[in-house]
Amino acid sequence: MQPRIRVKICGITRPEDMTAVADAGAVYAGLVFFPKSPRNVSIDQARALAVEAPIGLAKVALTVDADDALLEAITDAVPLDMLQLHGSESPERVAEIKARYGLPVMKAIGIADAEDLDKIDIYSDVADQLLIDAKPPTKSNLPGGNGISFDWRLLSGRKYWTRPWMLAGGLTPDNVAEAVALTGARQVDLSSGVESAPGIKDATLIQKFMQNLR
Numbered sequence: 452m453q454p455r456i457r458v459k460i461c462g463i464t465r466p467e468d469m470t471a472v473a474d475a476g477a478v479y480a481g482l483v484f485f486p487k488s489p490r491n492v493s494i495d496q497a498r499a500l501a502v503e504a505p506i507g508l509a510k511v512a513l514t515v516d517a518d519d520a521l522l523e524a525i526t527d528a529v530p531l532d533m534l535q536l537h538g539s540e541s542p543e544r545v546a547e548i549k550a551r552y553g554l555p556v557m558k559a560i561g562i563a564d565a566e567d568l569d570k571i572d573i574y575s576d577v578a579d580q581l582l583i584d585a586k587p588p589t590k591s592n593l594p595g596g597n598g599i600s601f602d603w604r605l606l607s608g609r610k611y612w613t614r615p616w617m618l619a620g621g622l623t624p625d626n627v628a629e630a631v632a633l634t635g636a637r638q639v640d641l642s643s644g645v646e647s648a649p650g651i652k653d654a655t656l657i658q659k660f661m662q663n664l665r
């Protein structure tokens with residue numbers, strides 16, 4: 452039997468969405484700390500969501516080029532299982548954050564074409580996990596969460612990964628099966644594909660996503 456594909460649903464802003472994510476069988480829930488995002492949460496909101504989250508659901512804090520003051524405030528207040536670095540953090544900065552905050556670190560890598568794949572090897576040396584996402588459009592205010600995909604065939608031939616990784620970028624209930632078949636991903640991450648409005652998750656879409664994945 453194939454092992455289950457692990458799912459992260461990102462951009463949780465409401466307790467009922469945290470519950471829907473856990474009920475559907477997702478493994479990770481993401482909390483976005485980026486004021487330009489419609490999914491941004493304050494530290495107080497994040498703490499309340501994380502404290503009340505169903506047991507067993509891993510809480511991931513998503514930050515974008517955060518400084519130490521912000522990372523310290525987040526990690527002091529919110530019970531977390533992983534940090535997701537979704538900006539242009541250098542490999543040195545990733546290593547520093549991993550050492551300083553004592554949490555596993557996942558580095559997001561934006562992919563548009565084959566050249567971008569070089570970053571996979573570079574960040575594999577320092578991050579615990581990699582998030583392989585679509586590169587944002589040049590005019591976007593958001594480095595992720597744009598609901599766009601990259602050409603999944605870019606990953607088709609890649610058999611050797613030294614770190615666990617997640618596939619992200621424009622995943623939906625309708626395309627996830629194809630995305631997984633083409634890339635061989637064992638973990639997937641999504642946000643806008645299971646929303647009824649930016650920042651508002653839809654329990655029916657979440658269930659449909661999980662069904663279509665399995």
Ligand SMILES: O=C(O)c1ccccc1N[C@@H]1O[C@H](COP(=O)(O)O)[C@@H](O)[C@H]1O
Binds near residue numbers: 490
């Ligand atoms: O979700 C956001 O608002 C966000 C903001 C800033 C950086 C990353 C963000 N989201 C991450 O991007 C992936 C892909 O999103 P989508 O499925 O294409 O909407 C998402 O899973 C988050 O990890």
